[in-house]
Amino acid sequence: MSKKNETIKTLTVAGLLCFVCSIIVSGIVVTLRPQQAINAEVDMKKNILMSAGLVDATAKAKEIQDVFATLETIIVDMETGEVVTDVEASSYDQVAAVKDKSYSVRIPAEKDIAGLSMRSKYAKVYAKKNESGAYDTVILSHWGKGLWSTMYGFIALGEDLNTIKGFGYYAQGETPGLGGEVDNPNWKAQWIGKKLFDEDGSVAMKVAKGPGSGEHQVDGISGATITANGVTSSMKYWFGEHGYAKFLSKLKSGGM
Numbered sequence: 001m002s003k004k005n006e007t008i009k010t011l012t013v014a015g016l017l018c019f020v021c022s023i024i025v026s027g028i029v030v031t032l033r034p035q036q037a038i039n040a041e042v043d044m045k046k047n048i049l050m051s052a053g054l055v056d057a058t059a060k061a062k063e064i065q066d067v068f069a070t071l072e073t074i075i076v077d078m079e080t081g082e083v084v085t086d087v088e089a090s091s092y093d094q095v096a097a098v099k100d101k102s103y104s105v106r107i108p109a110e111k112d113i114a115g116l117s118m119r120s121k122y123a124k125v126y127a128k129k130n131e132s133g134a135y136d137t138v139i140l141s142h143w144g145k146g147l148w149s150t151m152y153g154f155i156a157l158g159e160d161l162n163t164i165k166g167f168g169y170y171a172q173g174e175t176p177g178l179g180g181e182v183d184n185p186n187w188k189a190q191w192i193g194k195k196l197f198d199e200d201g202s203v204a205m206k207v208a209k210g211p212g213s214g215e216h217q218v219d220g221i222s223g224a225t226i227t228a229n230g231v232t233s234s235m236k237y238w239f240g241e242h243g244y245a246k247f248l249s250k251l252k253s254g255g256m
Helices: 003-051 061-068 179-183 185-189 225-238 245-252
Strands: 072-077 104-106 118-120 122-129 135-145 150-157 164-171
Touching: 003 061, 003 150, 003 164, 135 225, 135 245, 150 225, 164 179, 164 185, 179 185, 179 225
Parallel strands: none
Antiparallel strands: 072 122, 104 118, 122 135, 135 150, 150 164
16 A cells, blocks of 8 residues: 555544544533533522522532522612513523623713623612511622622622621632632621611721721731722622612612
8 A cells, every 4th residue: 555545544534533523522512511501500509699698618509409499589670779570580690781782781980980881781689588578688799890800799688788698709810819819718708797888878898908897897908909999899889879779778668
């Protein structure tokens, strides 16, 4: 057999092998895609529940699904604070909606203290009622710019809609050991029991420049001033008048 034929044969075998492997890999990807979607959904539910202290990091899928089923999912018009029923709660993604012109609004420059440019028209809120029928836990999304990334998280408020029951980020790309400490369990635990608003209703919760003191501060993050300022700014934006303030006011007055 000539060298030319040997080369053709080798290339043919290699080509067929690559083709077969690509078919197998594609098949595996297609087969696993539904399970990957389920895993992503369970992981997001876990982050929501962990932010309120309703499960811990060791929780398994069944526990997560069972506890999440006790929450009520509410879609809120952020402009009015009213609950809306014409948006499908199960499929609505508040973060993704920012990229959809029909579901987002531009934030006025003077109000864009978190550097977001756009926000969704509707908020997706998770709430749990106690035995008397009152909401004792309300979980809300928040996000804002850090030093290197946009930090996405949840915060849980208690029955008074002021006392923080939990706080956390589920996605952030800050520097490990510095800004990345926003994901440190010990730092996040400092938020529990703090007050989001002061007596006149202004957003008072902040990350201190050093050790935090009083009911409206948590410790600063050494070497991560910009990240810490980003956390503070996101709190002031999301719980101000262009954020959740109208909804929380209506909820507090029994308007739901």
